Amino acid sequence: MAKLTREDVLKLAHLARLELSESEIEEFRTELSEILQYVEQLQSVDVKGLKPTNQVTGLTNVTREDKVKDYGYAPAELLKNVPTVKDNQIKVKRMLG
Amino acid sequence: MSQWLPIAELAGQVRAGKLKAADLVERSLKTIAAKKDYDAIIATTAERAMERAKAIDARAAKGENPGRLAGVPFIAKDNFLVFGAETTAASNILKGFTAPYQATAIEKLEAEGAICVAKANLDAFAHGASTENSDFFTTKNPHDKTRVPGGSSGGSAAAVVLDMAPFALGTDTGGSIRQPASFTGCVGYKPTYGLVSRSGVVAMASSTDVIGSLARTVEDAALVLDVMAGRDDLDGTTIDRDSKGYAQLQDSIKGKKIGIIREHMGESLDPKIIKIVEETVRRFEAAGVEITEISLPSLPMALAVYYILCPAEVSSNLARYDGQRYGYSYAAAKDLEDSYKGSRGRGFGKEAKRRIMIGTYVLSSGYYDAYYKKAQTVRTKLINEFNAAFKQVDFLVGPVAPTTAFKIGENADNPLRMYLSDIMTVAVNLVGNPAISLPAGEIDGLPVGLQLMAPQRADRQLLTLAKQTEELL
Numbered sequence: 172m173a174k175l176t177r178e179d180v181l182k183l184a185h186l187a188r189l190e191l192s193e194s195e196i197e198e199f200r201t202e203l204s205e206i207l208q209y210v211e212q213l214q215s216v217d218v219k220g221l222k223p224t225n226q227v228t229g230l231t232n233v234t235r236e237d238k239v240k241d242y243g244y245a246p247a248e249l250l251k252n253v254p255t256v257k258d259n260q261i262k263v264k265r266m267l268g
Numbered sequence: 269m270s271q272w273l274p275i276a277e278l279a280g281q282v283r284a285g286k287l288k289a290a291d292l293v294e295r296s297l298k299t300i301a302a303k304k305d306y307d308a309i310i311a312t313t314a315e316r317a318m319e320r321a322k323a324i325d326a327r328a329a330k331g332e333n334p335g336r337l338a339g340v341p342f343i344a345k346d347n348f349l350v351f352g353a354e355t356t357a358a359s360n361i362l363k364g365f366t367a368p369y370q371a372t373a374i375e376k377l378e379a380e381g382a383i384c385v386a387k388a389n390l391d392a393f394a395h396g397a398s399t400e401n402s403d404f405f406t407t408k409n410p411h412d413k414t415r416v417p418g419g420s421s422g423g424s425a426a427a428v429v430l431d432m433a434p435f436a437l438g439t440d441t442g443g444s445i446r447q448p449a450s451f452t453g454c455v456g457y458k459p460t461y462g463l464v465s466r467s468g469v470v471a472m473a474s475s476t477d478v479i480g481s482l483a484r485t486v487e488d489a490a491l492v493l494d495v496m497a498g499r500d501d502l503d504g505t506t507i508d509r510d511s512k513g514y515a516q517l518q519d520s521i522k523g524k525k526i527g528i529i530r531e532h533m534g535e536s537l538d539p540k541i542i543k544i545v546e547e548t549v550r551r552f553e554a555a556g557v558e559i560t561e562i563s564l565p566s567l568p569m570a571l572a573v574y575y576i577l578c579p580a581e582v583s584s585n586l587a588r589y590d591g592q593r594y595g596y597s598y599a600a601a602k603d604l605e606d607s608y609k610g611s612r613g614r615g616f617g618k619e620a621k622r623r624i625m626i627g628t629y630v631l632s633s634g635y636y637d638a639y640y641k642k643a644q645t646v647r648t649k650l651i652n653e654f655n656a657a658f659k660q661v662d663f664l665v666g667p668v669a670p671t672t673a674f675k676i677g678e679n680a681d682n683p684l685r686m687y688l689s690d691i692m693t694v695a696v697n698l699v700g701n702p703a704i705s706l707p708a709g710e711i712d713g714l715p716v717g718l719q720l721m722a723p724q725r726a727d728r729q730l731l732t733l734a735k736q737t738e739e740l741l
Contacts, residue, residue, distance in 0.1 A: 173629075180625070187583060187628045188590075188605070189621055190613025199625055205684055206626055210572040210639065216646050223644030224651060225475065226505075227700030228462050228724060233504040242369065249368050254597035263592050266604045 173207035175200050271295065272434040275340055275488045279381065282339035285328050289321035289339025289383065296341035296385045299432045306408045308417075308426040309343070312386040316352030317341070320383050335381030337495060342377065343427045343436040345420075346387040347394055347470035350374050357470045358402040359392040361589050361596045361615030371468025372500045373437065373479050380495050388436055389423030392617045393586065394444055394472045396420050397689035400680050401619040408676075410452055411714055415673040418448030418689075421482060425452040428482045435483040435492055441472045442574050443669075443693025445480045446705035450668035450717025453707045455738075456482050457489040457731070460724050461700035462507040464493070465500030473581035474505075476574075476697035486706070486735040490514050493727065510728045517732040524733070526552055527562030527661035532692050541667050544709040544716050549665065551740040562661060564653045569646055570695040575687055576630050576643035577698070583627025586620060622683060647698050654699045658723040663733055667692055668705045668717035692719065702727045704734045708741055 180200050184191050191199065246259055255262040272278060281287040297317075300309055324334040344350050347357040349367035356362045374384060391401035399407040399422035407422045409415040410429040417426040421438030425448035428436050438445040440458040449456025457480045464479040471477060479496065483489040491514075498509040528549060533542055553559055591597040591611025598610030616624070630639035657664065669689060679686040696703045701724050708718035720737065722730035 183625050183628045183632070186632065187624045188608040188612055189616070189624060190609040191621070192613075195618070195621070199622065202622065202683055203625055203629065206575065206687075207629065209684055210576050210630075210643075213569060213572050213576070213642050213646055214638070216566065216569055216642075216649070218642070218645040218649060221645050221648045221652075223641055224648045225644060227475070227651065227698075228460070228505070228507055230462070230505060230507070235501045235504075244368060252365055252368070252594035254591065254594075254599075261593060264601055264604045264607045 173204060173211065175204050270431050270484055271299070272431065272484070274485065275337065275434050275491050278434060279336055279338040279340050282324065283328055283333060287339065289324040290318065292339050293317045293321040293341050293383055293385055296433050299430070300386055303430045303432065306410060306413070306426055306430060307405045308388055308407050308423045308430060308432065309386045310346045310356065310358065310389050310404065310423070311353040313350060313352030313384055317383050317385045320378070324381055324383070335379065336491070337377060338381035340382045341385045341433045342382050343386045343388050343424060343433045344374065344384050345390050345424045345436070345438050347390060347439060348374055348437060349468040350384050350387065352384070353387050355387070355470070357393050358390045358404055359617060359620065360403045363596065365594055367468070369468060372465035372502055373496050374468065376496050385433060386427070388421070388427050391420040391422070391619065393470065393620050394420040394439055394441060395582070395619040395623055397443070397447055397686055398674070398679070399423060400676065401617060403617045406676055409673045412673065414675055415714070416451065416676055418451030418673060420444040422448045424482045425449055425454055425456065428454045428484060435481050435488055437479065438482050439469060439472070439477060439479055440697065441477050442578060442697050443690045445482060446693050446703060446717065446719060447669050447689060449482055449705040450715065451673040453715030454482050454484060455486055455489050455707070456480070456705040457493060458696065458703050459493060459497065459727050460507065460702045462505045463509070463727060464496045465503040465506050467500055467502035471585040473578040474585060475577065475581060486704070486731055486738050487517070490517060490731045490735070493731070507725070510725070512728060514728050514731055517728070517735045519729070519732050521733050521736050522556035523558070524663065525558045525560065525661040526663045526665050527560050527657060529567070529664055529666040530561050530563045531567040532666035537667060537670055538711070540711045541670070541716055545665065545667055545718060548708055548718055548737070548741065555736070555740060560661060562657045562664060564657060566646065566649045566653055567695055570650060570698060571687065571691050573643045573646050573650065573698055574690065574694040575626070576639050577647070579623040579627035580631050580640050581627070582623040583631065586616070586624055589615065591615065619683070650695060651699045654701065662722070663730065664721040666719050668719040669693070672711050672714035672716055696721050700724055702730050704730060706734055706737055706741070
């Protein structure tokens, strides 16, 4: 039975790159444990001989022609939603400490 | 009484110049303004809508054909990329985002002359069953302002019932069109997986997400589907449309076989809801339909499968909100990792974080086989059972939700109880089949929906049955 510890929650938050408040850490610890306990009922289902399903309509290898389509957008227009732009490029914080 | 004619008639009158698209848009915007206190709408696209309406009127005046939906106003759930307003998915992290391109569904509707007038409220990123997870506000049920309209397409459903527009677009990942349709008393159509392109719609759980409509009648919903359905290069999961389309619904239902889903008629369901389903079934029998009981033994497991697969896909789809390329960005971050964590931690609401956390857990090394892979395998079992059922019957029938609209706040502090609201809708999302919610009656003044399901790609047949069911009710 999944019962998450504070450390489990912090590890997951780090993997998901989510900063959580103290109250969220505690809340999620109990809530996620409850939700995981609910979905654990699947462990008892007999699936002998069955394969997992990833795609339900049976499509495989859908391809299209790889050609450039001109939508006519100016770079400035496409960059207008970017938080920080410098010289028409996306500027991010430094990566190494 | 609705202020809107059936959609086909409305468009016909605009084409003939008897009605002006500009007047229809104005009427829609006036209704939206008059019913603002229901909080169904996040923003209007008034300026662009009016420009488009005038262009359509000008074309009609010149004798050109502005399309099958000429001048028909509609409302899009705010997870569709649409020009003329922000696209927020009702989330703080996307606040201020303006779409650089439009969703294929919107493009197809516009190409036939339809006009988007507003963006409707939803649970942020479509995570929820009540709109209470919207980062902005909760939509009120048109029948009782102290109750939720359902969700996540609760704003779209309420908007249609409040008569703001002839139809609205929604998305249905685990019941998000059908459950609000049931709670508010309108028609909610969830097509076969892949029938409508999802290009330009904010992704939630990509293996079950579909686009559909909320409307006043089956005929209106069918016409809207007929315009939107079909393959799209921009969405590799799209399937071919039915060669007969979806707007001709004349076939007879006499001699068809319908199965009542045993697992959905159990003791945990409100007996008054059971009575409404049974009453409809009697009318089917009187209309010459053969009724049998069908058992789908793995159905009680569907919700558990869904609440593993959905958060897993959500955690993957929401990884793109990193605070760098668009959306909210935490400015005080000291380095890139801090910027990711700060932007996501502050930008996402609680339910998005909850699902990201669950998804990360079930996909993480050591747990993947026990949770994710197991759920995908139980999904196969469910698909096999549905396929076997559809060898015996043409359609399945049952309730949409275990309750009528609940009170605002009633389930807000208990995420698991909120998830249970999807218990009768999630299965068809997992197996990819089409389903519809139809208004079937009322309990204590609150609407109750009836759910009909069909095999994959039998959308036209399902809509035909639904139209005749509408006449029986």
